[in-house]
Every structure is written in C-alpha cells, then in structure tokens.
Amino acid sequence: MRGRERITLVWLKRDLRLHDHGPLVEASRKCADGERAIAVYVKETDYWATDKASEEQWEFVAECLLHLSGDLEKIGCRLLITEASSAEITLKALFAHYEVTELLCHQETGNHWTFERDKKVFRLCLEHGIKVREFLQNAVIRGKNRPPEKAVHQQFWRGWLSQKQSENPTFWRDPVTVPPRCAEPKLITSSSSLRQRGGEKLALELMEGFFSRRCMLHGGYRIEMGSPLHGDETCSRLSPHFSWGSLSTRHAAHTAMRRGASLVRGSIIHRNSFHRRLRWRDHFLQKFESLSWMEFRCINPASETLRGWNEKWYERWSLGMTGYPFIDACMRSLNATNWLNFRARAMLVSFASYALNLDWRRFAPHLARTFLDYEPGIHYSQLQMQSGTTFGSIPRIYNPIKQSVEKDPDGEFIRRWVPELRNLSKELIHLPSDISRHGYPAAVISPPSLWRVMRSNGPKSALPRHAPKTGRSPASIPRSQRRKTNLDQLDLFLPG
Numbered sequence: 001m002r003g004r005e006r007i008t009l010v011w012l013k014r015d016l017r018l019h020d021h022g023p024l025v026e027a028s029r030k031c032a033d034g035e036r037a038i039a040v041y042v043k044e045t046d047y048w049a050t051d052k053a054s055e056e057q058w059e060f061v062a063e064c065l066l067h068l069s070g071d072l073e074k075i076g077c078r079l080l081i082t083e084a085s086s087a088e089i090t091l092k093a094l095f096a097h098y099e100v101t102e103l104l105c106h107q108e109t110g111n112h113w114t115f116e117r118d119k120k121v122f123r124l125c126l127e128h129g130i131k132v133r134e135f136l137q138n139a140v141i142r143g144k145n146r147p148p149e150k151a152v153h154q155q156f157w158r159g160w161l162s163q164k165q166s167e168n169p170t171f172w173r174d175p176v177t178v179p180p181r182c183a184e185p186k187l188i189t190s191s192s193s194l195r196q197r198g199g200e201k202l203a204l205e206l207m208e209g210f211f212s213r214r215c216m217l218h219g220g221y222r223i224e225m226g227s228p229l230h231g232d233e234t235c236s237r238l239s240p241h242f243s244w245g246s247l248s249t250r251h252a253a254h255t256a257m258r259r260g261a262s263l264v265r266g267s268i269i270h271r272n273s274f275h276r277r278l279r280w281r282d283h284f285l286q287k288f289e290s291l292s293w294m295e296f297r298c299i300n301p302a303s304e305t306l307r308g309w310n311e312k313w314y315e316r317w318s319l320g321m322t323g324y325p326f327i328d329a330c331m332r333s334l335n336a337t338n339w340l341n342f343r344a345r346a347m348l349v350s351f352a353s354y355a356l357n358l359d360w361r362r363f364a365p366h367l368a369r370t371f372l373d374y375e376p377g378i379h380y381s382q383l384q385m386q387s388g389t390t391f392g393s394i395p396r397i398y399n400p401i402k403q404s405v406e407k408d409p410d411g412e413f414i415r416r417w418v419p420e421l422r423n424l425s426k427e428l429i430h431l432p433s434d435i436s437r438h439g440y441p442a443a444v445i446s447p448p449s450l451w452r453v454m455r456s457n458g459p460k461s462a463l464p465r466h467a468p469k470t471g472r473s474p475a476s477i478p479r480s481q482r483r484k485t486n487l488d489q490l491d492l493f494l495p496g
C-alpha cells in the first residue's frame with residue numbers, strides 16, 4: 001500500500017496577502033527543493049457567529065481571498081478555501097489525508113476565541129507529531145504575562161522593522177493527490193455597501209494614493225485626521241487591510257520611510273505621524289498579548305462596578321438616535337460605512353460611558369462588529385482608555401456640542417448623516433433639544449444637565465480632558481498633568 005503524500009501546510013488566518021508573508025515564502029522555498037505544499041484558509045463558522053463578527057467583515061475577507069487565490073494561482077498554488085465550525089476540523093481532515101511534515105502560519109494576537117482555537121490546533125499538531133512554525137507579522141513578543149518595558153518593546157519594534165521583508169513566493173508544487181472534500185464558503189460579496197473593499201491590490205493602491213496625494217490634502221494628514229469632513233480622505237484608511245492582513249504593517253512602515261525623502265516639504269510631519277501610529281499599533285497589540293483578560297475585565301479593578309446598563313439608551317446610541325446631532329451623525333456614518341476616525345470613535349465611547357453610564361463590556365461588541373478593522377489589541381485598550389477604566393490617565397470626556405461646533409462648524413457632516421435636521425441653520429444644528437423635532441428624537445439626557453452628568457459618571461478625583469468653557473480649562477491644568485493630555489502621548493495604563 002502506498003503511503004500518504006508528504007506535504008507542508010500553510011494555514012492562513014489574518015494574513016491574506018502575498019507580499020511580506022514568511023509562511024508562504026518558506027513553503028515556496030521547500031517546493032523549489034522538490035517538496036509539495038498546500039495553502040488553506042478556513043472560514044470558521046463558530047467565530048463568524050460570535051457577536052464581534054459581522055457580514056461586512058466576512059465580505060471584506062472574502063474579497064481578500066478572491067484576490068489572493070488569483071495571485072497564488074499564478075505561481076501554481078491552488079488555495080484551498082473551506083468552511084467548518086473551527087479550523088481544527090479541516091486541519092484534522094488534511095492530517096488524515098496527507099502526511100503533513102510541518103504547519104506554517106503567522107503568530108496572531110487575537111481575541112479569546114481565536115486564542116483558544118490556536119491552542120486547540122497546536123495541541124492537535126502535537127498529537128499528530130507535526131512541527132509548527134509561527135512567523136512574526138507584528139512586533140509582538142509572545143508568551144509574556146507581563147508586558148515588556150516600553151523601552152524593551154520599542155527596541156524589539158525597531159529590530160523587527162530593520163529586518164528585510166520576505167520576498168514574494170515564486171514557485172509552488174501542489175500535491176498530486178486531490179485534497180479531501182470539504183465544505184466551501186460562499187465568496188459572493190455585495191456591491192451596494194459603503195464599506196471599503198478588500199484585497200491586496202487595493203491595499204497597495206490605497207497606500208500609494210495616501211503617500212502620493214491624500215496625506216497632503218486640505219490641511220494634511222496630521223491636521224485633518226480628526227475631521228469628520230476630511231478625515232475619510234486624509235487618513236490612510238489602511239486599518240482594515242492591516243487587521244485582515246492584506247497589507248503588512250512592516251511594508252507600510254518601510255514605504256513611509258522610503259517615500260519620506262521624496263515628499264514635498266512639510267509632509268514629513270504627516271509621514272512621521274503615520275509612522276508613529278504604526279508603532280502605537282504594535283504597542284497595543286503587545287499589551288493585549290500579555291494582558292488578554294482586558295477583553296473581559298477592567299484594567300483598573302476599582303472600575304469593575306463603575307457603570308451599569310440601560311437597554312433603551314444603548315439602542316438609541318447604537319442606532320444614532322440619542323438626540324445629540326453630532327453623536328448621531330458619527331454613529332450613523334459608522335453604521336453605514338464601517339469606519340470612523342479616531343476622534344469620533346473616542347467621542348462615541350466617551351458619550352456611552354460618561355453620559356449614558358453604560359458598561360463598555362456590553363457595548364463593545366457593537367463597535368467590534370461594526371468597525372471593519374476590528375483589531376482586539378487596539379480595540380479593548382482604547383475602549384477602556386476612553387471609558388476611564390484604566391489606571392491613572394486623565395478621563396477623556398468629550399463634550400459632544402463643543403466637538404460638533406469645532407469639527408463640523410457649518411453642520412455639513414450632520415446634514416449628511418442626520419437628514420431630519422438638514423434645514424436647520426448652522427447655529428441651531430449642533431444643539432440637542434428637550435423636545436423631538438422634524439422626526440428627530442428629544443435628547444436622551446436633558447441638554448442643560450449633560451456636562452454635570454458626564455462629570456459625575458467619571459472617576460471622582462480626576463480632571464476631564466475636553467472640558468467646555470464652563471469647566472476647568474486646559475490652561476488651568478498644572479503643567480505636570482498637561483503633558484499627559486498631548487494627543488500623541490501614549491497612555492501607559494498600568495501603574496509603575
């Protein structure tokens with residue numbers, strides 16, 4: 001009886017690209033040496049049924065898979081795309097069919113579900129005597145139950161960035177025997193949605209457009225990134241591609257540094273600002289790698305019972321029906337496009353936490369499944385920072401009316417997303433009302449008491465960060481504390 005065919009297996013997860021892809025390159029190298037290999041992606045229905053996943057995210061992934069399978073085909077690799085409740089079902093079938101010599105994949109800093117899944121897969125490999133090789137795709141040190149010191153992590157980050165990117169795979173040899181029959185997911189995607197589209201080619205074009213043109217539009221990236229009117233154009237918009245791996249962050253960081261010299265004067269600050277954010281990304285991923293319990297527990301244990309729940313208020317917040325025009329415009333824009341800039345995300349969380357006193361754990365899933373770029377490491381750190389449940393940092397209480405006047409002075413953004421108010425003047429459009437008007441609801445919290453309520457729902461001793469004129473102005477904050485409010489400052493939410 002003939003033995004099973006020997007193969008190397010590449011397991012794709014959130015790394016749906018050809019460039020800078022260690023596992024694909026290694027498999028390709030082995031194929032050039034006469035071996036055979038399979039690349040497999042499993043649509044895990046149990047994951048996609050969780051409250052943190054959405055149809056829009058899956059469609060983005062499906063688009064990435066369609067692009068990738070076309071690209072892999074060109075080097076002779078037929079990408080196996082299957083559907084099962086969890087990856088280990090498909091992998092088990094492949095292990096039974098082939099003699100798998102090695103499993104190659106990227107290290108993932110995912111949420112609880114994917115972490116548990118990884119453990120099951122690695123146990124399965126151990127049982128079958130299959131060697132597993134995990135490649136880094138972010139500067140994250142694995143297996144620490146305390147985050148490394150900031151300086152240590154920064155050094156690691158710099159070292160990782162200084163390494164060359166993997167060359168694209170060039171050669172492949174599929175196994176001679178046909179893989180076992182597995183269920184296949186539908187890769188049909190809707191064209192009507194306003195969300196971004198997936199795929200490596202689009203990611204590379206988007207990045208090129210950002211560096212060559214968009215980062216300098218209007219006031220430029222650094223200035224406009226918080227603008228509801230221009231942020232969607234001047235921000236890089238690369239986050240979903242980073243999250244699902246159709247673009248490697250190292251590739252983006254290298255490109256930013258390379259392009260720096262050729263950018264026109266003044267744009268270097270935009271480039272640097274972008275580059276810094278890539279570092280923050282890995283900083284938060286590293287924190288989450290070490291403190292993954294922050295998906296479920298407050299970083300500051302004293303905040304565990306800080307907030308409560310009100311189902312009706314949550315519904316109004318998540319539908320963009322709070323009666324606060326700028327809040328509702330941001331939420332409706334998010335629900336329609338699956339993207340918001342940083343400032344607007346922070347303001348929505350601040351409103352849910354400080355105005356509505358909602359527990360971040362119960363509204364987090366709405367944001368996780370609505371953001372096309374759901375990245376657990378950034379998501380839970382930011383949620384907790386904006387909800388005031390971390391250690392030490394000054395609470396980020398955003399006054400929605402002040403933000404509205406400052407960021408959308410003519411009410412253009414509000415008119416776009418809250419058409420009920422389209423006929424109001426720019427003086428009136430920012431103001432919530434105690435009575436419903438034009439089919440638009442009365443404010444969920446009476447406007448005159450909003451600021452008092454928001455302050456009273458914060459940790460008692462701390463100063464609000466975006467106080468209105470009546471509150472304590474930033475100028476009166478002692479210098480030592482003022483430094484902490486710098487937007488570019490990384491909050492270290494752990495003591496010491």
Ligand SMILES: Cc1cc2nc3c(=O)[nH]c(=O)nc-3n(C[C@H](O)[C@H](O)[C@H](O)COP(=O)(O)OP(=O)(O)OC[C@H]3O[C@@H](n4cnc5c(N)ncnc54)[C@H](O)[C@@H]3O)c2cc1C
Nearest residue numbers: 235236237238239277280281342345346373374375379382
């Ligand atoms: C409550 C809240 C939740 C968030 N959840 C996510 C999330 O799930 N996924 C996600 O990618 N970002 C998240 N962010 C961070 C940020 O808002 C988005 O990364 C950014 O808006 C994405 O748009 P962009 O790609 O155009 O970003 P750019 O401004 O062009 O930034 C470039 C890249 O840097 C990284 N980055 C930017 N800002 C930050 C930051 N503050 N911390 C860490 N990394 C950053 C992202 O990878 C981003 O793609 C969250 C922010 C808040 C306040």
